[in-house]
Amino acid sequence: MAGIVECVPNISEGRRLDVVDGLASVITATPGVRLLDRTSDPDHNRSVFTFAGDPAAVERAALALIDATYRVVDMRGHTGAHPRLGAVDVVPFVPLAGVTMADCIAIAHRVGEAVAAKHGVPVFYYAMAATRPERVRLPDIRKPEYEGLAHLLETTHVPDAGPRTLHPAAGAIVIGARPPLIAFNIELDTTDLKLAQRIAKEIRESSGGLPAVQAKGFMLSDPPRAQVSMNLLDHTVTSLPQVWHEVETRSRAAGVAILRGELIGLIPLDAALAAAGDALKLDGFAADRVIEARFLE
Amino acid sequence: MAGIVECVPNISEGRRLDVVDGLASVITATPGVRLLDRTSDPDHNRSVFTFAGDPAAVERAALALIDATYRVVDMRGHTGAHPRLGAVDVVPFVPLAGVTMADCIAIAHRVGEAVAAKHGVPVFYYAMAATRPERVRLPDIRKPEYEGLAHLLETTHVPDAGPRTLHPAAGAIVIGARPPLIAFNIELDTTDLKLAQRIAKEIRESSGGLPAVQAKGFMLSDPPRAQVSMNLLDHTVTSLPQVWHEVETRSRAAGVAILRGELIGLIPLDAALAAAGDALKLDGFAADRVIEARFLE
Numbered sequence: 001m002a003g004i005v006e007c008v009p010n011i012s013e014g015r016r017l018d019v020v021d022g023l024a025s026v027i028t029a030t031p032g033v034r035l036l037d038r039t040s041d042p043d044h045n046r047s048v049f050t051f052a053g054d055p056a057a058v059e060r061a062a063l064a065l066i067d068a069t070y071r072v073v074d075m076r077g078h079t080g081a082h083p084r085l086g087a088v089d090v091v092p093f094v095p096l097a098g099v100t101m102a103d104c105i106a107i108a109h110r111v112g113e114a115v116a117a118k119h120g121v122p123v124f125y126y127a128m129a130a131t132r133p134e135r136v137r138l139p140d141i142r143k144p145e146y147e148g149l150a151h152l153l154e155t156t157h158v159p160d161a162g163p164r165t166l167h168p169a170a171g172a173i174v175i176g177a178r179p180p181l182i183a184f185n186i187e188l189d190t191t192d193l194k195l196a197q198r199i200a201k202e203i204r205e206s207s208g209g210l211p212a213v214q215a216k217g218f219m220l221s222d223p224p225r226a227q228v229s230m231n232l233l234d235h236t237v238t239s240l241p242q243v244w245h246e247v248e249t250r251s252r253a254a255g256v257a258i259l260r261g262e263l264i265g266l267i268p269l270d271a272a273l274a275a276a277g278d279a280l281k282l283d284g285f286a287a288d289r290v291i292e293a294r295f296l297e
Numbered sequence: 298m299a300g301i302v303e304c305v306p307n308i309s310e311g312r313r314l315d316v317v318d319g320l321a322s323v324i325t326a327t328p329g330v331r332l333l334d335r336t337s338d339p340d341h342n343r344s345v346f347t348f349a350g351d352p353a354a355v356e357r358a359a360l361a362l363i364d365a366t367y368r369v370v371d372m373r374g375h376t377g378a379h380p381r382l383g384a385v386d387v388v389p390f391v392p393l394a395g396v397t398m399a400d401c402i403a404i405a406h407r408v409g410e411a412v413a414a415k416h417g418v419p420v421f422y423y424a425m426a427a428t429r430p431e432r433v434r435l436p437d438i439r440k441p442e443y444e445g446l447a448h449l450l451e452t453t454h455v456p457d458a459g460p461r462t463l464h465p466a467a468g469a470i471v472i473g474a475r476p477p478l479i480a481f482n483i484e485l486d487t488t489d490l491k492l493a494q495r496i497a498k499e500i501r502e503s504s505g506g507l508p509a510v511q512a513k514g515f516m517l518s519d520p521p522r523a524q525v526s527m528n529l530l531d532h533t534v535t536s537l538p539q540v541w542h543e544v545e546t547r548s549r550a551a552g553v554a555i556l557r558g559e560l561i562g563l564i565p566l567d568a569a570l571a572a573a574g575d576a577l578k579l580d581g582f583a584a585d586r587v588i589e590a591r592f593l594e
Contacts, residue, residue, distance in 0.1 A: 004588070004589060004592060006588065034591060034592070036588065036591060052588060052591075052592075053592075096588055096589060097589050180588070184577075240573075240577060241576065241577075244576065244577055258578060259578070260578045260579070260580065261577040261578045261579050262579070263577075263579060263582070263586060266586055266587065266588045266591070267586060267587060267588065268587070268588050268589065269566075269587050269588065269589040269590065272569070272570055272573045272582075272586075272587055273569055273573070275572070275573035275576050275577055276537075276569045276570070276572035276573040276576070278576065279538065279541065279572050279573070279575065279576035280481075280537060280538075280541055280558040280560075280572055281555060281556070281557045281558045282557070282558050282559070282560060283557065283559075285560070285569075287589075289560060289563055289564060289569075290563065290564060290565070290566050290569055291301070291303065291333065291349060291393055291477070291563045291564065291565050291566065292301060292393060292394050292565065292566040292584075292590065293566065293589065294331060294333060294349075294563070295301060295331070295349075295350075
């Protein structure tokens, strides 16, 4: 195997679960690919698939999923709380093992060219696959949404591939490459929501904290506890043990202990090993020291 | 792949490195197997190979290595500081992933039967593959050494397979199954050897400490520092974070900080993940939450 790429397509259908089942089966039917996770949200009217496998197989599965989605999802009349530009809204490719970011950027651009040619859908490249600075952040691209995009395609939203006219049923599509995202929450032994909110504000990048970290304070209900909820957008920039220590130091200074951590979904091996290496004060601990990981080369 | 078994054969040849090279190539020539590590010690006149792969391939490679060693190593006149019973001295099989200890015991017994039948060499089963309590510990089996074994084979050392007569050139062989062993050292910020020795004594099983832990205090020379050197014989019984906390608590009580940890060789994935899960206070964190590990199933 030449390496592992992950793909996390976001589809604008979260209510007709039989339709979503059909799309999931397109992924599982592709040899060399594993469907690792799927979630559907009826309020957002949106489904997210997480699948991974060898690069060529993941590229094939992504194209097959886009083809299949365009046959069954029509943006005309689509409603939902989540911002979106198209039937297949966002398709990020993530390098996991034995694959570079450049490989994933190349996959993103090939898939974009193919979708533009085959379906006549406007394509935007984002994140590491972006072709200009104002296309890096997904919210900036998605701001006009499906309803407002049509008249911007000739001016501010000239697509990176495909026609300058919106596809009525499919809308537009955003394709990119990014590092693996880690959703990590820390539960504090307190009901003091303000403490969690203050810690979140201090550590997140947007208010001058740690780079590639998003954070927010939440109140859990049963039992009532304050929680710092985080996204690590690039764990090689800011790691799990770094955010742990930052939260712990601030919490401890307020006289509050950490009760538990919580990982949402799956994490990459090197993110877990960074936490192990930090805890055991090991120099340069990485996958080459883990027996099973040697079989992934 | 049906899982991964590790094999760590100890060969009574550590001086003629061209001969050892030839033996290593027998392992690397076996499809489905990877040679992960090899060391040769001229004082011990002994070499240790670490290889792993799918169970059937590892079994084939072990048999091929034994055949090849018996062609080139002769115990008559063998000298070396390390205790040994035969040309192929010890062959442990270790379950790493997707394989049970029972599988490795079965492999050990099949290899033993094959070696006894093909080469007429007395075979002893040890550790988890032992057939009686006094055969569990390797030092107990190996105590008479090659030179003293011949006249014990009819009495205290009746072999588990093969003849009751020593093979003049090959000697005897000890084959077994055991959990992965982790060699882990902790360096203290002190030159107080007695502190390291006291901590080692308190935490090791033989003096009433943690189960499946061997520990000893050492003095490192450059720079001079006291070190607690440990073997975790079964990290599912006593884990890396457990020994870390036990050493840290005692060291801290003596006013001494931990400088660094050191892992010798490779460790199993779940041993590393236990350290990550402990550090981030994650409930039940294991390989099923690690993306790459999902591809080892």
